Amino acid sequence: xxxxxxxxxxxxxxxxxxxxxxFSSCSGCQxxxxxxxxxxxxxxxxxxLVYSNMLTKKRDLPPMDVAFVEGALCIEDPHHLHLIKExxxxxxxxxxxxxxxxxGGVRRLSCGNQLPQPQHQSFVPITEIDLVKSKVKYAIPGCxxxxxxxxxxxxxxxEVNEEFLLPFELMTFSTKVSGIDxxxxxxxxxxxxxxxxxxxxxxxxxxxxxxxxxxxxFSPGLCVHCGSCLAACPxxxxxxxxxxxx
Amino acid sequence: MRKVVKLEGIPLTEGxxxxxxxxxxxxxxxxxYYALVPVRGFETLLLGKDSRVAPTITTRICGLxxxxxxxxxARAIEDxxxxxxxxxxxxxxEVLGLAVRIYxxxxxxxxxxxxxxxxxxxxxxxxxxxxxxxxxxxxxxxxIGGEIIHSPNVKVGGVSEPLEEFVKEKLLSEIDGxxxxxxxxxxxxxxxxxxxxxxxGLSEDFGSHNxxxxxxxxxxxxxxxxxxxxxxxxxxxxxxxLRRRVTNLFPLxxxxxxETGPRARAVLFKGYTxxxxxKELHLLRGEENIEALLRIKEILESSRxxxxxxxxxxxxxxxxxxxxxxxxAPRGTNVHAVKVDKSGKIVYYKIVVPxxxxxxxxxxxxRGIPATKAEYVVRAYDPCIVCxxx
Numbered sequence: 001x002x003x004x005x006x007x008x009x010x011x012x013x014x015x016x017x018x019x020x021x022x023f024s025s026c027s028g029c030q031x032x033x034x035x036x037x038x039x040x041x042x043x044x045x046x047x048x049l050v051y052s053n054m055l056t057k058k059r060d061l062p063p064m065d066v067a068f069v070e071g072a073l074c075i076e077d078p079h080h081l082h083l084i085k086e087x088x089x090x091x092x093x094x095x096x097x098x099x100x101x102x103x104g105g106v107r108r109l110s111c112g113n114q115l116p117q118p119q120h121q122s123f124v125p126i127t128e129i130d131l132v133k134s135k136v137k138y139a140i141p142g143c144x145x146x147x148x149x150x151x152x153x154x155x156x157x158x159e160v161n162e163e164f165l166l167p168f169e170l171m172t173f174s175t176k177v178s179g180i181d182x183x184x185x186x187x188x189x190x191x192x193x194x195x196x197x198x199x200x201x202x203x204x205x206x207x208x209x210x211x212x213x214x215x216x217x218f219s220p221g222l223c224v225h226c227g228s229c230l231a232a233c234p235x236x237x238x239x240x241x242x243x244x245x246x
Numbered sequence: 247m248r249k250v251v252k253l254e255g256i257p258l259t260e261g262x263x264x265x266x267x268x269x270x271x272x273x274x275x276x277x278x279y280y281a282l283v284p285v286r287g288f289e290t291l292l293l294g295k296d297s298r299v300a301p302t303i304t305t306r307i308c309g310l311x312x313x314x315x316x317x318x319x320a321r322a323i324e325d326x327x328x329x330x331x332x333x334x335x336x337x338x339x340e341v342l343g344l345a346v347r348i349y350x351x352x353x354x355x356x357x358x359x360x361x362x363x364x365x366x367x368x369x370x371x372x373x374x375x376x377x378x379x380x381x382x383x384x385x386x387x388x389x390i391g392g393e394i395i396h397s398p399n400v401k402v403g404g405v406s407e408p409l410e411e412f413v414k415e416k417l418l419s420e421i422d423g424x425x426x427x428x429x430x431x432x433x434x435x436x437x438x439x440x441x442x443x444x445x446x447g448l449s450e451d452f453g454s455h456n457x458x459x460x461x462x463x464x465x466x467x468x469x470x471x472x473x474x475x476x477x478x479x480x481x482x483x484x485x486x487x488l489r490r491r492v493t494n495l496f497p498l499x500x501x502x503x504x505e506t507g508p509r510a511r512a513v514l515f516k517g518y519t520x521x522x523x524x525k526e527l528h529l530l531r532g533e534e535n536i537e538a539l540l541r542i543k544e545i546l547e548s549s550r551x552x553x554x555x556x557x558x559x560x561x562x563x564x565x566x567x568x569x570x571x572x573x574x575a576p577r578g579t580n581v582h583a584v585k586v587d588k589s590g591k592i593v594y595y596k597i598v599v600p601x602x603x604x605x606x607x608x609x610x611x612x613r614g615i616p617a618t619k620a621e622y623v624v625r626a627y628d629p630c631i632v633c634x635x636x
Binding site for chain 1: 255261285306309360370373374396492632635
């Protein structure tokens with residue numbers, strides 16, 4: 001297992017060291033982890049939470065096995081640049097949680113020019129930063145990701161269930177995340193079967209279901225580019241390696 | 247001799263913030279509290295957008311008290327465009343606001359539990375108990391608002407989905423059990439708080455100040471004259487490199503710094519006499535949870551929420567009328583102000599969040615306390631830094 005290397009064996013207890021960082025985001029993804037409610041307590045008990053501004057008293061970033069990162073990096077903020085360098089040194093594996101960290105999300109709409117820091121205008125998702133690109137292995141879509149999805153993801157990570165983790169790995173390379181991509185990638189290519197999964201997955205209800213023609217309908221103004229729809233769509237993984245049946 | 251201490255990153259609070267302290271013989275003589283997270287520009291990104299999407303986008307300002315921004319935003323646009331909201335929809339929004347109050351105040355209790363319970367086992371037992379109540383608040387948010395975090399059902403003109411009678415009955419049947427749990431966890435919390443105060447040798451009036459209070463309602467929110475707000479830039483208030491780095495504005499109400507939040511609501515609407523000090527903030531927050539749950543029960547029992555709760559009139563105004571939307575968020579009064587043009591596009595947007603208002607109160611409360619204990623004052627105010635640098 002990736003975290004059971006020499007370093008971890010030297011410690012007395014073999015617990016996965018987990019950290020939670022946030023860049024420019026709303027903290028909702030971190031709260032979504034706590035929204036597993038009773039299960040969240042179990043997880044706090046089984047893994048070792050080594051860093052989180054909200055839940056631990058640490059000021060500096062300690063070495064960690066898995067860093068859950070939410071939010072996009074603001075290039076104009078010196079603290080963020082410092083933090084990403086620290087992250088690159090201290091974390092063995094990075095998981096981008098939520099739309100902002102994975103694909104830009106609602107940060108894609110930001111245009112700066114607001115007091116008192118009008119220069120804060122470029123927000124880059126973690127998956128697109130070359131410095132940490134090799135370490136970002138998984139991206140979890142959603143705004144915020146569903147708590148039960150996060151729970152299953154954590155379980156799969158602990159058990160190294162690669163089959164379950166594969167879609168999240170593929171998500172890190174995906175740039176097609178908005179509702180309009182559902183049309184270009186699925187509907188217009190003739191893959192859509194009208195199952196309605198995208199409309200149930202959409203956290204802003206930008207995608208609704210058109211009963212007249214059994215296809216999704218899309219309101220672009222509401223879309224926050226979180227990637228839920230394409231991650232949920234059973235047909236959107238068509239371009240990716242498909243299982244072969246012999 | 248006066249020394250300057252700068253702390254960056256306050257653990258057990260939300261977001262990246264800092265403290266500037268002028269210390270003389272270990273006692274703080276002057277203090278400032280400020281945000282250091284980047285400004286995301288919610289006020290500018292909304293310009294030119296269709297006003298109907300504003301609640302969905304502004305709810306993403308904060309992941310802790312999400313729905314308050316959606317409600318304040320929707321109310322502001324309704325005010326600007328003169329849209330009438332079905333009274334039942336307003337009640338349903340009030341329920342959502344109160345549910346998020348419980349959900350968020352308990353989250354704060356979880357966050358500070360590291361301070362209160364030095365023993366890990368005790369802390370986890372407390373978190374488990376609290377999570378049981380948060381689960382109910384989450385269920386209310388999910389069934390009425392559509393999602394727990396970032397509710398999409400709060401729309402300009404009402405609430406997009408009605409609450410079926412049998413779902414309402416199910417929620418009501420759970421409330422009494424939850425109330426019991428809430429009261430139990432609050433008494434455990436109170437014991438932990440007493441322990442902390444004893445352990446750290448803090449006095450009862452630790453962190454007191456004599457600023458005025460600002461609140462608009464006990465539960466939901468009434469209109470405020472928005473022109474009374476003025477804003478100080480960090481450049482006008484701070485010195486040195488902080489002038490460049492601080493990312494929040496410092497709002498004043500009626501030209502004066504004010505405190506908002508649970509204590510302000512209690513003083514202005516319940517006739518509560520403040521004792522001063524930050525300990526009562528923790529206690530009043532806990533009491534608000536119980537009151538909020540009782541109020542949810544009262545609203546759900548007294549009305550039916552079936553049928554159309556959404557006035558789907560297209561918002562349109564002259565581009566000059568300022569619409570003000572107010573919601574009593576967990577941390578205090580949340581105000582959104584908006585101007586909408588003839589085609590329904592947003593031409594002006596301004597947000598004043600409770601944490602922004604409280605920056606001055608935190609600074610004042612720091613005066614006269616030992617510098618080593620400054621973080622306890624900050625935590626008691628439950629600051630939400632991402633909101634402050636929206």
